[in-house]
Amino acid sequence: QASFKAFIDTHSIPTIMKFDEKCAQLIFGKATPGIFLYYDKNSENASALEAILNEVAPAIKDKIQVVSTGITQGLETRLAEYIGVTASNLPTVRIHDTRVDLKKYTMEGEITVENIKKFVEDWQNSKLTATLKSEEIPTEQKEAVYVLVGKSFDSIVLDETKDVLVEFYAPWCGHCKKLAPIYEELATKLAHNKNLIIAKMDSTANETDKVSIQGFPTIKFWPAGNKSTPLEFEGERTLEGFIEYLKKKATHPIQENKDDL
Secondary structure, X not given: OHHHHHHHHHHHOOOEEEOOHHHHHHHHHOOOOEEEEEOOOOOOOHHHHHHHXXXXXXXXXXXXXXXXXOOOOHHHHHHHXXXXXXXXXXXXXXXXXXXXXXXXXXXXXXXXXXXXXXXXXXHHOOOOOOOOOOOOOOOOOOOOXXXXXXXXXXXXXXXXOOEEEEEEEOOOOHHHHHHHHHHHHHHHHOOOOOOXXXXXXXXXXXXXXXXXXXXXXXXEEEOOOOOOOOEEOOOOXXXXXXXXXXXXXXXXXXXXXXXXX
């Protein structure tokens, strides 16, 4: 009975799906990995790309769900924002492996039948490196709170000589907006502690493989000399609460006033 149902299920799903509610539910809801062709359906090379996908899909459909999508209509727009695909990236082939946490892989090189087959094979053999979203590294730091991006995360946060507190936030998050002035005040007040970094990262535009963020704001602490696993910030989200926590957990002594130094 169950195996027959599974057979019907797999055979009722088209070899190539368009990205819609049903597809979103399959990939993200049921944790089915997918290989996505993102392309502009009105471009000159659209039919050539579709032909390549049609040719390769039967060969890989038992390994991974094949999906074709644009980035301008309905759910496609939300997917593109979530994954970080913009018009300048098109056309692009990506694997979104949703079996545990979402892992994203970008195919290098030309879009050909052979390259897509190889891409899927390398994914199956765990030979690919996940793609992480990142903004460009800021040319200067203008605020007391250090602005982290995906590309600068490891060099700053994993610096063994520094105690680093990081707030992972989303620009639209109300709790994050409420926390911002307190966090800024904290960074200003403790700025003279040379081995302490109070940092923040916009998690809608930047990712790191060092931590999985489930909600906003998430605040984590990496003490100097002990970077293997970050500590969850469990103090009060007040100026006093942060200072008290840092005094307890930081490797380097925290001086509240410059005169103490």
